[in-house]
Amino acid sequence: MRNHKVIGAASAVALAVGLIGTAAAVPAAAAGPESTYLVLAPQGANTTAAAKRVAAAGGTVVASYDQIGVLVATSTNTAFETAVQGAGVQSVASTDGLGTELVDDETVAALDESSVQATGDPTAEPLWGSQWDMEQIDVPEAHAVTTGDSSVVVGVLDSGISSTHPDLASQIAFDQSASCIGGVVDTDEAAWNPTTSDHGTHVAGTIAAAINGVGIAGVAPGVKVASVKVVNDDGYIYPEAAICGFLWAADHGMPITNNSYFIDPWEFNCVNDPRQRPVWQAVQRALSYSQSKGTLTVASAGNSNVDLQHKFVDSESPNDGSYPVEDRTITGACRDLPAEAPGVVTVSAVGPTEQKSYYSSYGQGVVDVTAPGGDTRFRTGGASSTITDAVLSTTWSPTTGNGWGYKQGTSMAGPHAAGVAALALSAHPGMNPGQLASFLERTATPLDCPDGVYEPRPGYPATCTGGERNGFYGAGNVNAYNVVK
Numbered sequence: 001m002r003n004h005k006v007i008g009a010a011s012a013v014a015l016a017v018g019l020i021g022t023a024a025a026v027p028a029a030a031a032g033p034e035s036t037y038l039v040l041a042p043q044g045a046n047t048t049a050a051a052k053r054v055a056a057a058g059g060t061v062v063a064s065y066d067q068i069g070v071l072v073a074t075s076t077n078t079a080f081e082t083a084v085q086g087a088g089v090q091s092v093a094s095t096d097g098l099g100t101e102l103v104d105d106e107t108v109a110a111l112d113e114s115s116v117q118a119t120g121d122p123t124a125e126p127l128w129g130s131q132w133d134m135e136q137i138d139v140p141e142a143h144a145v146t147t148g149d150s151s152v153v154v155g156v157l158d159s160g161i162s163s164t165h166p167d168l169a170s171q172i173a174f175d176q177s178a179s180c181i182g183g184v185v186d187t188d189e190a191a192w193n194p195t196t197s198d199h200g201t202h203v204a205g206t207i208a209a210a211i212n213g214v215g216i217a218g219v220a221p222g223v224k225v226a227s228v229k230v231v232n233d234d235g236y237i238y239p240e241a242a243i244c245g246f247l248w249a250a251d252h253g254m255p256i257t258n259n260s261y262f263i264d265p266w267e268f269n270c271v272n273d274p275r276q277r278p279v280w281q282a283v284q285r286a287l288s289y290s291q292s293k294g295t296l297t298v299a300s301a302g303n304s305n306v307d308l309q310h311k312f313v314d315s316e317s318p319n320d321g322s323y324p325v326e327d328r329t330i331t332g333a334c335r336d337l338p339a340e341a342p343g344v345v346t347v348s349a350v351g352p353t354e355q356k357s358y359y360s361s362y363g364q365g366v367v368d369v370t371a372p373g374g375d376t377r378f379r380t381g382g383a384s385s386t387i388t389d390a391v392l393s394t395t396w397s398p399t400t401g402n403g404w405g406y407k408q409g410t411s412m413a414g415p416h417a418a419g420v421a422a423l424a425l426s427a428h429p430g431m432n433p434g435q436l437a438s439f440l441e442r443t444a445t446p447l448d449c450p451d452g453v454y455e456p457r458p459g460y461p462a463t464c465t466g467g468e469r470n471g472f473y474g475a476g477n478v479n480a481y482n483v484v485k
Contacts, residue, residue, distance in 0.1 A: 032078040036182070038240060038282050040090045041069035049088025057083035063183045063240070065247055068285035072183035072240045093278035095239050125217045127404060130392045132352050133206075133372035137416060139219055142423055142480035147211065148222030149426035154207050154418050155249035155257040155295075157242065158200030159235075160193050161227035162396040165201060167209040167216060167404075168225070176226040176252045183240030185248060192227040196235055198396040200227065202407050203260055205394030206415040207422065215404050216392060219419025219480060223426060226254060230261075237261050239279045242338070246286040250293040255425055255436075257290070258418040259299040259338050260411035284341060291343045296433040298418040299339040300410035301348045301361045305460050308340065308363030309471060340366060345421075345437050348472060349373025349413035352389050354447055356472045358382070358457040360410050362464070364471035368437070369444050371416035371478045374408030375456070382457030417478045424483035443483045444476035 037059070041050040050071055051061050059075035069090075077083060081092050125131075134140070153173045160179075163172055179191035186192075194201055204225045209218035228249055230241040242261075249257045287297060301308070339346045348370045349360040356362065357375040374390035377383075390406035397403070417440065424439055425431060431439060449464035449472060464472040 030078040031076045034074050034076050035080070035094050035096045036238070036240060037073045037075065037080065037084075037092055037094050038243075038278055039071040039073050039084060039092045040278055040282055040285075041071075041088060042090045043069065043285075045069055045088070047071050050084075053084050053086055053089050059084065063185075063244065065243065065286075067247060067251070068243075068282070068289050070243065070282050070285065072244075091278040091281065093275055095279070125211060125213070125215060127216045127392060130388060131216055132389075133374075133391050133412075133416065134217065134219065136352070136354065136372050137219075137420065137477060138479050138481035139217075142484050143211075143217075143221075145481070145484040146222065146423065146427055148208070148220035148423055149429070150222060150224055152220075152223040152256070152422050152425050153226050153254050154220075154223060154422050155226045155228045155245070155254035156200055156204050156207070156415075157228045157230050157245040157249070157257055157259050158203055158261070159197040159231040160195065160200050160229040161204045161225065162198070162201045162394070162402055163189055163193055163227075165205075165394050165396060165402040166214045167212065167394050168201070168204055170210050170212070171204070171208045171218075171221070171223075171225055173224040173226040176224075176254065177228065178248055178252075179229040180241045180244035180248060181229060181232045183238075183244045185244065192229045194229075194396050194398075195233050196398065197231060198394075199260070199407075199411065200229070200231070201396040202391075202393045202405070203258060203411065203415045205404075206391065206412065207258065207419040209394055215394065219416055220422040220426070223419075223422045226252070228257070239282065243282055243286045246283075246290045246295075246297070250290040250295045255294055255433075256296050256298060256418055256421050258415050259297060259344075260409075260414045261300070283338065287338060287341050287343060291433050294432060296421060296436050297338060297341075297344045298414055298421060299341075299344050299346055300414040301339055301346050301363075301367055303349075303359040303409050303411075304361050305359055305462055306361050307462070307471065308361055308366040309465075310363070343433065343437075345369065345417060345440060346474075347371050347410060347414045347417045347478075348474065349375075349408075349410045350447075350473070350477060351375025351378050353378060354477060355450065355456065356454065356462065356464070357408070357410075357413075358460040359408075360413075360472075362462060362471045364465045367471060367474040369417055369440055369475055369478050370447065370473040371413040371420075373410050373413035373416075374406070376408055377457045382460075420478040420480050420483055423480055427484040439483065440478060441475035443479055444474070445479050445482075446476040447473040 058077035063072040179186040349357040376385040390408035391412040395405040
């Protein structure tokens, strides 16, 4: 997610994605560079009429999501957005320039893989002593009851998961993993592995790293994770990839997805902006469909230290270099997607002392629960960083390969909540997304608001509102033992 920056089970149903065909060229259409578009049919309608209009406007359908009435199309026609309008098309938007760069969270420190190979008791992971986050949410007590059920698969919508990592190779649902780059599904193993970022590998380790005598342990090492790659080689998350990811997970038996990112270069997607409205509509359709198929979406609240409940000025968007940064007043018409979409479990971050991490966004009625995300600045009042107060998990590098290391952010908090949800579903199968979300909240450990203005790091002030359920922590810190006992 921004400064996330990167900084929510169904029976298997075939996903309607495929090449539809190339339309004939439109006479007198001005040609430009190829652009990608989301084309929305009217709510509840199929995409047949919309596909015909795409062809007539000089476009090519590259993916068809009939489940939600959305097409992903490409065209070199500079007037495509105007030409495609008509019967069968509700709205259309170019996604060029709408990619959000997935930037690894503030702190990363790699550990040498060879130094953590274990030869002792496989139930005592060599790096467990550095996993303060697991102790904080009572993971040891939970594991005495269950480590999770392998039939529960958590979809990790992210930058890919290293399929050769010694802590993850046995944990991946290979047959449910896919790349969604470009909005088109590719199930080849190389396609869903990481290429430039280990963000997804780090997230996956927090959820389900194996108890195998090597490295770390995840919150739910008995469950599986599926790599659903939505971040391209340049590190950008485009709306069509995220939508594809939501539908792939929903149609391939994933009762939980983790989403540690936001969609769009504007951190807040405003439905009163004509260019952003179709993106909001398409994402909403995808998330509603996912929920109807039995998938709970877990999403990070963001790392901008803003109160998502109140009006404020966003002075950091767009962040992808496609447009000049502008000051925008964020009102109730604007939402951080997917975190603020209905039905999504939104997660803020706390550090080792269970206080809000200085960077974590918050908001009464927006944050549902909190979870360990790390805070490397609390010990020194912001003066310097203490790396071991970040979250330790699995890593990968295109140059050095697999390893373990520290990161911090609400991107790290989200997978703790997703892992706890996976334990809950393992211990109490049959809960639907709404029931599972409610259960996470009811079993969380309430945390009180700090008094007055909270400013653990100079320049990061925040004010908490609410009582037992409040803007900083929602219903409280997720608790692994409470959901399985």
